[in-house]
Every structure is written in structure tokens, then in C-alpha cells.
Amino acid sequence: MAVLVIIAGGVGGAFVSEELMTSRLQARYLTALGRELSFPMQSGASEFLPAPDGPYDSRLGYNQMPAFVDRLVERGHLVTRQARPSPRMVELADLGLFPAYHEKNRAGLRLLDCQGEVLQAGLYPERGYERFEDIPPLLVNSLLFIENRELLDPTQPRRNPAIEWGRFAKAAADQVISVVAEDRSTPGGSTLATQIEKYRHSPDGRTGSRREKLRQMGSASVRAYLDGEDTLKTRQRIVLDYLNTVPLSAKAGFGEVNGMGDGLWAWYGRDFDEVNRILGRPSAETGRVENGEDLPTRALAFKQALSLTIAQRRPSYYLAGGAQGLNELTDAHLRLLADEGVIQPSLRDAALAVQLKLREEPVAAPPVAFVTRKAVTSLRTHLSGLLGVPRLYDLDRLDLSASSTLHGEVQRNVTAVLRELGDPDRARAAGLYGFRMFSEGQDPSKVMFSFTLYESAGGANRLRLQTDNYDQPFDINEGARLDLGSTAKLRTLVSYLELVAALHTEYAGRDAAELRRLPRQGSDFLTHWALDYLATAGDRSLKPMLEAAMDRRYSASPQEQFFTGGGLHTFGNFNREDDKKVMTVREAFRNSVNLVFIRMMRDIVRYHVARNPAASGIFTDPDDPRRRDYLNRFADREGKVFLSTFYRKHQGHSPDESVSLMVEGLQPTPRRLAVILRATWPEASLAEFGSALGKHLRESDKLSEGEILDLYDRFGPGRYSLPDQGYLAGIHPLELWLAGFLRTHPGATLSQVLEASGDERLAVYTWLFRTRHKNAQDVRIRSLLEVEAFIEIGHSWRRLGYPFESLTPSYASSIGSSADRPAALAELVGIIVNKGKRLPVVRLDSLHFAAGTPYETELVRGPGAPEQVLPEALTEVVRGAMVDVAENGTARRLKGVFHRADGSPLVVGGKTGTGDHRYDVYGKGGQLVSSRVVTRSATLVFLVGDRFFGTLTAYVGEPYAEQYAFTSSLAVQLARSLAPLLEPLMAEDAQGQPASCRIASDA
Structure with a gap:
């Protein structure tokens, strides 16, 4: 290498000695070389400079930059x-050579809000010296004596700090001798400068070969002259860099330990500032060391610090049980330092008198208030996925600054309010006590509140606020499956209007006479209505038809029984005053009337059933071969449902316990028990059978040996089919089969149970295939067609952000039985706000990697391609319905609470929902035996003006849920009380544009 030739070759003769002492020629050449080393920032992307494979470059992400940028570009980011x-x-x-530039001692992930204010900033190592002048001279002198004695020699201003020629020559000679004498010790000749190059940039931080050693020396030499021929300041910086970054293994609870500051804390539990004060940090005013600590205190601090400068050669060994060896080695150095006059004998003696005690327990991380970091944690998780960095630990140590879309001030203020709501006085001040909210005397601290707000700006939905008051890592907004009650009516309304729009597309181009001649299919009343409407409408455009659909009328009566979800069900309205009304869809949405939406969902299901090709004519011909296929599928599906329920019931119980579970609530007669035992334990001997009977029979039912033998023979294997055994025992036959299967396969999983039970599931339903049961067959076929209809409805819901794979196949899904997530509801409202377009959700606007390095790269979130997923006219109608809810319906508390900067009101729309999730137990005849409240929730999904939308949820789970009876009024009132805090976010400039946050196009 050219650099090493200059360093090692000399200029011959008499100049060699002078060059070795002064580095004059090296300084001139390398300074000139350094002037040619630059990396200016320019627009657009460029080729990456290859980064070394060392620990430093891996930790800060420099050698992963090409992969990071490729992933980000694939995911819609642009290199600016x-x-x-x-x-x-x-x-x-x-x-x-390693790239020569001024490297950072400390770096880490910085998250900024949309105004450039810091949300979180991590620096690793966490503790360090800012300047060389801050280091106690005692520590500097000791380090240099041990590692690099000539480094700070002021008489040689041009000295190359990469090489200490005396040590280098001795090390080279030892290497040569070792070739002949294999037992010859070969200590290294590394200076602090080359050690830094080694542990930062060499593979695994090690010197694997002589070539690698020369590489370190050459790289350190080039780096030394970046600031000119005079290297004194550079040599001081080398000391600073070394003490701030020397690797000291890793510690449980802390992670990787680098530098004296983190080392003192992780190894000894010592406060860095305190140790520096004790050792005598120079005064900023006088420059003199001022120390008033007693000698034993100073000796302990010095010995601990000194031990770390020694331990760097094998830190893992010392941490893993070598404390005594470290103490002895440190003592040896103390004696040597005193002998050479580096420290006073009194300090040596005091330090020898104390024993080093390494911190044995894991380093406890400082307490984390999850609730204040919830949004930041969400951003970090999102960024982790973007970059493909699975561990947040590694993500936090990247040299990266990320600008988020969050509004920090509003985030902090709203979070503070939500945290205070556990105080009854604060909750009362927010207006949360009253009718359908908290009752006087109730404790609000058990209720969790979650608030999320987005802004549609710059071609994307930007997350401005995401917070809750739940002081755990769990995210209620995005991580829960919640019963959100009547918010499901918003999804149902959109599905209903989507079908109307589809009918408009299909039939609007036909004339009235043709529409009247079209055949009508059974109970598909939605298509009937569309044909009649289009045959008479003066204006056939889409929006008037959608408005007319909003004016269709349904009964709100709860008297009807509905066959859905495989059985007969009845439903009730929240407000009983609605029970006798017939009302429009518009009115029902405004006042959240359940029965209208149950009947609307029935129309939606019938629409899909009528268009299912498999259903055509299937009920008129009993010999239609499709009937057997449907019945087979019904038997298979129904059997899986029952087996899943029975599996949860019996899993983990012994065979005797399973028998007790089956006869629980039944009269345990001898015959019933005999059937159960012979069905579930057919291989039992007569004695085993008799013993088991005795365990479960009542005292009054004790049997003679003859009676036991009779039962044993009469119900033995093969005497009765599985359905007949179930009939005789009064127990579902699949439960009998499962109990027997688990007896012989005690560790079986549910998937194994389902795989093994195929024949039994069909056998239980053999009666269905007899033609004399045609009516029963029709009921089952209709149930399966309903399931298939809900599969189609589920596709529609998922296309608009519904987060789960399937819906509960019941009309009750229209009022919340299929659950939801607040974040998913917000996505749907975002589509409505954006006139039917799905815009990308953006949490991070820009990323700035490796500032001030040759790897520096800036990226911004590129403009996403909007996807038109709903007709614009449809979203206008739904938006109008939501505004009606906020002005005249269940969310009318919100009317007029949001304002522009000039005081004019912003239009508000919403949909409310109350979730009351219960665990009900039914006895014979469908009688309700018990009901337990599992969760309760109150949700508001809303829009404000033309840009903002979001969700607010109140949630409480077991065992506290049964104590509360609040409704969605709680969420609406909380939104009202939070409105003033949101005004800075909703401010607009003179042109009506967002004034509070930058967007990607401004970056």
C-alpha cells in the first residue's frame, strides 16, 4: 500500500532516524492526502462506499446501508x-484501508416529531467525556503509561500516533523470533490509535493476521493527519475516543458495554460523574484539579477505573468469574505505576487495601412509563419492520435520525390528560360522571382510554396522535380484538351502499320496460328495490340512488325471530322507544337502532345468496346432487365447531374428570354412566368398569355384580352406533368420541383431534342424508349458504381495512358480534374522508442516516399511489350520515366543539358504539343460566373537517367490567373535553393549509 510504503520505507540513510522521531515526511504526505478525502452531500442516490465489517460499523448500521436503502426504496421511500x-x-x-473521517464516539436513534422536536434520543455509549480536558489527569497518565507512553509528547508536534517505533520494533522482532522459537511470547505493539482501528473496524474487533495489523496502522496514520501536520489535538482526541469507546464485553440487563463511563456503571454500579469528581476532574475555571475526597474513597474509584483500562484485553473472562484475577492484575499495575512515579505511594497503598467487587446482579434498567412511550414504541416497531432489524436493541443503536408525523406537543398534552383520568376529580372535571357514563362513587382508574388521530395531508394519512393511559406495552388501538358494538353499523352501512352501487352499475343503463321484465329472485329484496327505483327514477345517477337507499324503511320491532348463525335468535334495541317504529336507514344510523341493521344485514345476506350459483334451484329438487355436497360440508363444519368447544372443555382433565364434566347437570343414572364408560373406555375390563361406575354413582344407585355385568355386556363395543350412544347417554356423540380419544391420546392438540375425527363427524349427521328429512336438510343448506354469504361480506370488509380473517356468520355482525380494532375503523373513516381513496398510512416522513460520515443518506417517504376503493358519491353519502350523527344523533355532544383559528366551527362527523361482551351459559331449552360481563367498551370513530379523523375508545376488562354500565356517551364526552388540546394541530395558515406540521413535500 502506498501509505505504508511512505511510512515504512523512509528516505534512506541519515534521514531515517529523524523521520522515525519527527514523522516530518509522513506528516507532509499524509496531510496532503487528507485534503483529497471528502464526501460532500449531493442530490439523488450514489454508489455506497464499502464499509468495514467491524463491530462499530455493524452497530451503527454503516455496513448495512445498502440493504437498508434497498428495503426503504421498495417500500416507497426516495433517496433525496x-x-x-x-x-x-x-x-x-x-x-x-478503512475510510478516514472524524468518527463519532456516540450515536443512536433519534425520533423527531412533525415540527422537528425530539421525541426520543438515544446515545450509546450512554456516558462519556465531552472533551479531552474533562478527563482526570490521573486517569490519562495511567492509561498512557500502560498503553502508549509517547502519545502526548509535546516536543514532537508532527508525531504519527499510529506507531510507537520502539514498541513496534520489539514486537516485530518477537514475531520473527517466534517463527523459530514457538514458545516465545509475542506481545503486540499496538498504540491506542491502532487499537481503536482494530476494535472498531477489523472483523470481530480482532487482529487476525499481520496484514490486518498493517491495515490498522495504515488507516490510523491517514486518519491522524486529517486536520493537518500538527497532531497534538488529534492525539488528545485519540485518548478521548479510547476512553469513551473501549469495548468491555456485555452485561445482562444492560447489553454491550463500551467506554469508561458505561463500564463503571455496568461493572461496578458507579456513577460516572461521581467517579470523575473523586478522581479530580480539572476545574473549568482554573484548570487545576480540585479534590477533597478522603484517600480510601479516591483509591477505590481509581482502582475501579484503572481495572477497566486493563480488563479491555479479556473483559468477558473477567466478567464471567475472573474477578480475583482482575484484582491481582490491577494490584500489579498499581505497584508499577507507583514505582515509575505515575501515582503517589499513598494512593497505591490505599488502592491495594481495597478489593474489587464486580457487580454480580443484572443491571436493572430504569423504570419505563409505557404510557408516555407508547407512541414512540409504536414508531420504533414500525421502523424495525421497515429496515428489517428485528431487535429494538439493535435499532436503538443505529446512527439514524427519523422524522415522524406525530405532533409532540399535542401528544404529550393528551397523554397527560388521559393519565389523570384515573383520579375521580380529574374525570369529573372532564365531564365523565353522569347519565350513561361513570356513576358517582365509581373508580375511573380501572378504565383504559385510547386516542388516535390522523391527518390527510400530502397524499397520505399521517398519524398525528397515538396514545392511551394503559401503563403496559400492550397497544389497545392496534393490538386488541375488541367488541366495539354499534361502530359495526358503519361497516354494515358501507356494505349496504356498496351493493346499491353495484346494482346501479348493473342496471342503470337499461330502460324502464326492460327493468320491469327482469325476473325477481325470491327474497332478494334489495335487488327488487333497485329495479323498481331505476324503473321510475327521473335522475338515474348514482348519488340520488344512494340517497334513496338511505331513505328505505325498515321495521325496528324486536318481536321477530331470526334464523341466523345456525339457530333462532332475537335482538333488542338500546332505546325501547324505537321498538314500535318503522324508520329510514338514515334515521336508524343517526340513532343507532339495532333491529334496522339486523334486517339490513339480512337483506345483504340474501343478496349474496341469490347470486351464489350453487344455490340456484337447490331447494326445489330433492335429488339435486349438490345437496349432498352441501350437507357433507355442513356436517364437517358443524362437527368441527362442536369438537372445538368440547376440546376446550376437556383439555387438561383426567378421564375420570371428563366423565364428571359430561354428567354435570344430568342425572347420573347407571345406564347413562354405563353408556359413557363403554363409549369412552371400550377396552376397560369388567373390574375397571365396575370401579369407575362406583366412583360416579350416587350411594342410592349402588349395583350388584350381576347388574354391573349386564350393563357391561349390553353397552359393549359395537352394540350401538356413535349417534345412538349419544342419544342413550343424553350427551352429544362427538363429546363422547372426544373423551375416548383424549383417554388414549392425552396430549393431542386440537388439529390432531380434527384430523382424526373426519368419519365420526359425518357419522353423527347421517340422518341428514335421508330424503324424508328434506326440511331439516334445507335448514342446514341455508345455514351453509349464509356462511358463504358472510365470506363474501368479509372480503368486502377486509378490503376496507377490517383486520380479521372472518366474520361471525350471523346478522349480529351488523351490531358488533365480529369485533374490530379502533385503528381499523380509523382506516375506514380515512377512506371516507379521502373521497373513496385509500391513502398510505405514514408514521415516518423522512430518515437521515449516518450524518457527517461517508455513508450519509437522506430519504423521504415518496408519494403513494392512491387506490380508489369506494365510489366518491358513496363516501359523500356516508360522510353526510356521520355528520348527522354528530349534529343530531348519538354523538351530538360534539356539535360545534372544534374550531378554525378564526373561530368558525369545523364540521364533525362520527359513529358511536357500546361493547358489552358477555359469557353466557344456557341450560336445557335455551334457558339462560348465568351471564358474566367479560369486557365493556365505549368507542367513537370520527372525522373533523376535511383532513382529520380518528378513534377514541374506553375499555375495561375482567374482573372490573361488571362494575360499569357506561355507554358510548363516555367516549363522546371525552372527545369533547380534549378538543381544546387539539387546536394547535388543526391550525391553518392564511391559505387554509396545515400550519402546524411539515409534510413530506416540504422536507
């Missing part, structure tokens, strides 16, 4: 600016 390494810098990298 990137460093352009100069040709000479590229040339030196090609020669094998």
Missing part, C-alpha cells in the same frame, strides 16, 4: 441526498 466519496477516498478503500 447522499454522500459522494471523493475518488481518492474510494481508491484508499479499494486498497484495503
